[in-house]
Amino acid sequence: MRLTTKGRYAVTAMLDLTIHCDDKPVSLAEISQRQSISLSYLEQLFSKLRQSELVTSVRGPGGGYHLGRASENIFIAEIIDAVNESVDTTNCQGKGDCQGGEICLTHSLWDQLSHEIHNFLNAISLADLVARRDVKSIAQRQVEQLLILNESPQAGAC
Amino acid sequence: MRLTTKGRYAVTAMLDLTIHCDDKPVSLAEISQRQSISLSYLEQLFSKLRQSELVTSVRGPGGGYHLGRASENIFIAEIIDAVNESVDTTNCQGKGDCQGGEICLTHSLWDQLSHEIHNFLNAISLADLVARRDVKSIAQRQVEQLLILNESPQAGAC
């Protein structure tokens, strides 16, 4: 199993996308600034997210990304799968052949754990996360910090 | 989070230790053969397991390792912790400071997932695993395969 910054960044970026504006597309440059993620790295991640149809893109000036579906129907497990190849903890990808073609002693344990993790992450949607109190306040902070940083005159909220 | 062969090997080896003989210590050479794990690598892992007092060692000929406690009181999470540095999935080791000293958008999600995984693995003891039907039959198979391989005359079961 791998759960590293790649998957964390993907979920963070998708959540940022969910929070900011449903009418106008959100550019990667914005996400990069708000979430402190390298723009080039985001491009790499969004390439995969688009292939998995979790987002749709709009090219050209004023372009960016939209969610591919309603935030209620996008689950965290799908996002991680899209960039991270799954949350499988077995050594054999569930095939049960890691000891020279035979099943190993601990296969059933890892298989069970994998299901546990998958069920947990598949029960949480982006909409669920947005509704959390802590997420709301952190998002608020991030927007404020960015306004101070840019000292831009336009204070229009989303 | 890391859950790779290192942690899997450690749990597998500990389970092998639990299954085979509670009176005589079990040598790493035996475990190496039964579980197809490199002897040198096992030495590395058991060094850490001993430091965490999950096993005790007996030196000299006929030596090997014993469980440090009753198998009912050794939980999978402890074994993974001992070799693997924890099953934490946050980027900040729970400190909540991964975005330049401030908490990031998804911290609470990873924190919750970490607890979920830890609770799952901390609720399963070595004794629980030994009692599983599939574990019993796989252990049986491993012993038989080894007897055929060695063509050793002593057929005395544990």
Add this chain to the structure above:
DNA sequence: ACTTACTTGACTAAAATAGTCGGGTATTGG
């Protein structure tokens, strides 16, 4: 003594991660 088997530390090859870089291409506003 001699052998077995644990103990320790340093070393290494291979893989994965976490990016960067340099070019594209589509779209829009002037």
Add this chain to the structure above:
DNA sequence: CCAATACCCGACTATTTTAGTCAAGTAAGT
């Protein structure tokens, strides 16, 4: 048309981690 914006794509790289080897011990039994 032209230039700017922003997505798109593939190749490249430094660093870290994993998975494992190797060598030189030390302790204990026969």
